[in-house]
Amino acid sequence: MDESSWKTSITQVEPNQVRVRGYEITDLMNEISFGAAVYLILRGELPSQKVAKLMDAILVSSIDHGVTPPSALAARNATSTGGSLSGAVASGILAINEFHGGAIEKCAVQLGHIASRCEKLDQPLDQVAEIVLDEMKANGDRMSGFGHRVHTKDPRTTTLLELAAAAGVDGRHMHAAWAVQRVFEASGRNLPINVDGAIGAILADLGFEPAVMNGIFMIARAPGLVAHVHEERTTQRPMRKINAANHEYAGPSSRSVADA
Numbered sequence: 001m002d003e004s005s006w007k008t009s010i011t012q013v014e015p016n017q018v019r020v021r022g023y024e025i026t027d028l029m030n031e032i033s034f035g036a037a038v039y040l041i042l043r044g045e046l047p048s049q050k051v052a053k054l055m056d057a058i059l060v061s062s063i064d065h066g067v068t069p070p071s072a073l074a075a076r077n078a079t080s081t082g083g084s085l086s087g088a089v090a091s092g093i094l095a096i097n098e099f100h101g102g103a104i105e106k107c108a109v110q111l112g113h114i115a116s117r118c119e120k121l122d123q124p125l126d127q128v129a130e131i132v133l134d135e136m137k138a139n140g141d142r143m144s145g146f147g148h149r150v151h152t153k154d155p156r157t158t159t160l161l162e163l164a165a166a167a168g169v170d171g172r173h174m175h176a177a178w179a180v181q182r183v184f185e186a187s188g189r190n191l192p193i194n195v196d197g198a199i200g201a202i203l204a205d206l207g208f209e210p211a212v213m214n215g216i217f218m219i220a221r222a223p224g225l226v227a228h229v230h231e232e233r234t235t236q237r238p239m240r241k242i243n244a245a246n247h248e249y250a251g252p253s254s255r256s257v258a259d260a
């Protein structure tokens, strides 16, 4: 072997053969969902069926959230200037940071911190959560993954938490998330766990490293961004002033997947 060669464990490509993490890509194409494939490529192993369903739900839950999220606005603004598809989608991806999409990673880290502190000090979880939240407030920091500009009871969060329970995901991060929600509730603040918080707690309890978590949001949101760029390009004039508050939904009215 060439001494200067370097190693990769992700995908093996040989003439007429492609194996992802050792599995024939054709078998994966025939047998697993995209969520399971994302789990496989990031973790190196296939998930159980219930975890695969949970991964699919995480990806679907984050596919789009209308025109107001900063990533959609960034992508539309870039399109409006005549930007390319790749440039405009990249602009959207670049807007995924600590307070949008990126709350997933930070929430997982913060929940892990609460759980570790509870285990180390052998104190009740709610008490530790309260101390940590007070410290954050004193430092001008926020608990990522809680609160929402639009939703007080986000349907995505409820469904994800139900699917997580069905998949047996109920570890230290999930427990810490419930404790944080209880402490906020007890202090009279309506800051429920949001979709990013639910995803952060779930992914952390599934054993994902925080460093890849925002990437999962990017994977999920990319189709939405492509749709926004294409709609902007094909239905709006260039260089328009984009006022997110002034938009009107003009798509199909409510319909059922069961009737599709």
Ligand SMILES: CC(C)(COP(=O)(O)OP(=O)(O)OC[C@H]1O[C@@H](n2cnc3c(N)ncnc32)[C@H](O)[C@@H]1OP(=O)(O)O)[C@@H](O)C(=O)NCCC(=O)NCCS
Pocket (backbone or CB within 6 Å): 098, 099, 100, 101, 103, 141, 142, 143, 144, 145, 146, 147, 148, 149, 191, 194, 195, 196, 197
């Ligand atoms: C999402 C978010 C920006 C929505 O905020 P908002 O509803 O516009 O509320 P504001 O930013 O005006 O904050 C209102 C109050 O609640 C507090 N607050 C809001 N979210 C908080 C959080 N996650 N942790 C602690 N305090 C929070 C603010 O400090 C502020 O307190 P004050 O009145 O004492 O100054 C906010 O909840 C937040 O920053 N959450 C964390 C980041 C996150 O999870 N983002 C992903 C959203 S899906």
